[in-house]
Amino acid sequence: MNLRIPGPTPCPPEVLAASARQMINHRGREFADLIRRVVQRLKRFYRTEHDVLVLTASGTGGLEAAIVNTLSPGDQVLAVSIGEFGQRFAEIAEAYGAQVIRLEYEPGQAADPEDVRRALAQHPQARAVLVTHNETSTGVTNPLADIARVVREADRLLLVDAVSSLSSIPVETDAWGLDVVVSGSQKGWMVPPGLAFVSMSPRAWQAYERARMPRVYLDLGRHRRFLERGQTPWTPAVSVLFALDVALEMMEREGLENIFARHARIGQMARQGVKALGLKLLAADERYASNTVTAVRVPEGVDARALLRLLEDEHGVVLAGGQGELQGKVFRIGHLGWVTEEDIRQTLDALAQALPRVGYELPARA
Ligand code: PLP
Numbered sequence: 331m332n333l334r335i336p337g338p339t340p341c342p343p344e345v346l347a348a349s350a351r352q353m354i355n356h357r358g359r360e361f362a363d364l365i366r367r368v369v370q371r372l373k374r375f376y377r378t379e380h381d382v383l384v385l386t387a388s389g390t391g392g393l394e395a396a397i398v399n400t401l402s403p404g405d406q407v408l409a410v411s412i413g414e415f416g417q418r419f420a421e422i423a424e425a426y427g428a429q430v431i432r433l434e435y436e437p438g439q440a441a442d443p444e445d446v447r448r449a450l451a452q453h454p455q456a457r458a459v460l461v462t463h464n465e466t467s468t469g470v471t472n473p474l475a476d477i478a479r480v481v482r483e484a485d486r487l488l489l490v491d492a493v494s495s496l497s498s499i500p501v502e503t504d505a506w507g508l509d510v511v512v513s514g515s516q517k518g519w520m521v522p523p524g525l526a527f528v529s530m531s532p533r534a535w536q537a538y539e540r541a542r543m544p545r546v547y548l549d550l551g552r553h554r555r556f557l558e559r560g561q562t563p564w565t566p567a568v569s570v571l572f573a574l575d576v577a578l579e580m581m582e583r584e585g586l587e588n589i590f591a592r593h594a595r596i597g598q599m600a601r602q603g604v605k606a607l608g609l610k611l612l613a614a615d616e617r618y619a620s621n622t623v624t625a626v627r628v629p630e631g632v633d634a635r636a637l638l639r640l641l642e643d644e645h646g647v648v649l650a651g652g653q654g655e656l657q658g659k660v661f662r663i664g665h666l667g668w669v670t671e672e673d674i675r676q677t678l679d680a681l682a683q684a685l686p687r688v689g690y691e692l693p694a695r696a
Pocket of ligand 1: 337391462465466492514
């Protein structure tokens with residue numbers, strides 16, 4: 331199977347083999363070495379000197395940790411949303427009693443840093459900004475460095491969902507001044523689902539001291555205290571940590587810059603390929619099209635479900651459908667983590683063969 335969804339992503343055999351290892355004592359020395367090594371490596375990928383905590387949770391658990399460790403009920407926050415995951419971040423803040431001001435964009439658009447600047451000027455009480463770096467539902471990457479500059483100038487906290495970007499496209503946690511940055515193991519990290527990573531800047535820890543939202547399982551202060559001893563407060567997903575350890579080693583061998591270059595090359599190849607089939611990207615401005623996931627508009631008259639079923643059953647290519655309001659309107663090709671040009675070539679070939687069978691006429695030169 332060519333699993334081309336934007337997570338969970340395929341795992342290299344070495345990573346899967348590591349996850350099949352026998353259990354160890356999670357309060358013992360071997361585990362302490364493992365978690366310390368993993369955290370040191372994660373910090374290099376995060377490009378941070380500060381804390382990175384490893385939670386046994388999916389990415390959403392990491393987003394919830396970002397909120398409850400920095401905010402109090404009644405706090406105003408600006409939620410920048412360009413799709414489903416932007417909405418999710420806002421909903422979590424709302425569920426814990428934050429007063430959420432939304433800055434929303436049409437699907438396919440990226441956020442404009444100048445809009446963020448204006449919104450913060452209009453809302454001087456807003457303590458934090460929530461932003462999705464790479465919106466997996468629309469295949470759009472926000473200009474995070476520019477948004478971060480605006481947020482720093484306004485001196486607010488910046489909480490970033492980097493679940494489908496960090497590890498695959500550049501994120502400079504310290505240099506850009508990002509306060510809390512969340513990622514998840516099943517995306518570009520080439521690891522099964524089960525772990526979320528959360529970085530905390532010194533400013534985020536100051537906010538933690540004042541934050542009054544309820545937190546137990548996701549209390550990052552507890553995680554930090556336990557990490558000093560080489561432990562996690564609760565029983566961790568040991569098998570996923572074994573897998574992560576191996577994946578991080580592979581990623582270090584490839585090198586961060588090479589990983590970014592591979593994703594940029596493959597992203598470009600996916601976009602050019604679908605356009606050559608006469609299809610249209612959802613991303614309104616290709617400068618912001620994502621190098622980890624491509625969202626493609628379903629052509630008029632084509633049943634997206636029939637297309638995805640045909641691709642899977644007859645070509646062994648698994649693509650993702652649209653989420654929320656985009657259901658039936660887009661399909662998505664994941665190209666993050668363990669992915670090569672050959673995987674994308676196969677995907678494009680399969681599309682070229684399947685599309686005419688669901689009522690779409692290929693352009694003459696495709
Ligand atoms: N944020 C983004 C941008 C994502 O792509 C995802 C996963 O698809 C999530 C958050 C949520 O992660 P999870 O499904 O691991 O909870």
